[in-house]
Amino acid sequence: MNRITQLLRGPWLPPEHGRMPYFWLLSLGYMGWKYIYIAPGALELALLALTVLAFVPLYLASYWARGWQVVACMAASCLIGTAWARWNVGAATFFIFACAMAGRIVHLRRAVLAMLAVIAAGVLASILVPQAQMRFIFLMPFLTGGIPVGIGTIMDARLRRSRQELLRKQEEVEHMATIAERERISRDLHDLLGHSLSLIALKAELARKLVHRDADACASEVADIERSARQALAEVRAAVTGYRESGLAQALASARASLAAADVVFDEQVERFTLAPAAENVVALALREAVTNVVRHAGAKRCSVSLALEHGMAVLRIADDGRARSSADLKHGNGLTGMRERVASVGGRLALRAQAGLELELRIPLGASA
DSSP: OHHHHHHHHSOOSOGGGTTHHHHHGGGGGGGGTHHHHSOOOHHHHHHHHHHHHHHHHHHHHHTTOOTHHHHHHHHHHHHHHHHHHTTOGGGHHHHHHHHHHGGGOSSHHHHHHHHHHHHHHHHHHGGGSSSHHHHHHHHHHHHHHHHHHHHHHHHHHHHHHHHHHHHHHHHHHHHHHHHHHHHHHHHHHHHHHHHHHHHHHHHHHHHHHHTTTOHHHHHHHHHHHHHHHHHHHHHHHHHHHHHHHHHHHHHHHHHHHHHHHTTOEEEEEEOOOOOOHHHHHHHHHHHHHHHHHIIIIIOOSEEEEEEEEETTEEEEEEEEOSSOOSGGGOOOOHHHHHHHHHHHHTTOEEEEEEESEEEEEEEEETTOOO
């Protein structure tokens, strides 16, 4: 019972396909054209209803199928079309669906061969249509629609897989860059502090030995210790400032690379002004999270990013032309929750608007500190 409940709740389709596959099910209406001119019998109506009830789960399952399972779905769709060919020329739609399923086959050559096999099966099934005129009505939509649909789905699937591969490679590059950056910071801090702390330790030891023997020499060593400590502190502050200043710049560079890899046009309008380290960190993390959502979930063709200074507030706006059309389309996951918490921690505000895509607006006080 739990398994059945889970299946009914879904998801019925992989999220990356969106809702368009449900729209294509309207093509089953082609089966009803016959009944505009010829009244159907009760038995025929019952068989048609059973056919639709059997085909819809088969169609949805084809999106999850892999390997031989895809071929099985295509064969089942062809069998349904063949069974109806003699009685209803609208059965050609099942062969068009079978051509579309070829896009789920990973290897290009096998996908094309499978599509050609479906076309051959459709042509053979047309022999079952009793009249020549009806046979033409059966073949015309199948041949003019099945071939373009098959080729289109195969190419779309290849582009989708290439995009996913690019995203995985981008994630690997970002992960390796993070590791390299951590190693660089470790080396820099070791180089900065190793020598200074060793020197301070030696001078402190010497001062301890001189404290009772030579007060002047001890005072000189203590002064050196103070001077060395201040110099080390200044070097560390300079290094940390450099890391923080590269935070937003790195986030912008990563956004450009990620959006370019996903074939999303990037419009950038970023003003240069000084941000407090905590504020810059929040802006950089928000930018990275938003761009990740655009690349992975929005299905957008264009993304714009602007950063401006307005009335003492740093205002970051990120907009895309993706799928979001209302607040119901927004998924409040961990990324968005974390973004809200980080913005709130520095006294800022986060606003989301979904109309012709998603627009994110983040306002942070210029001198915000965590």
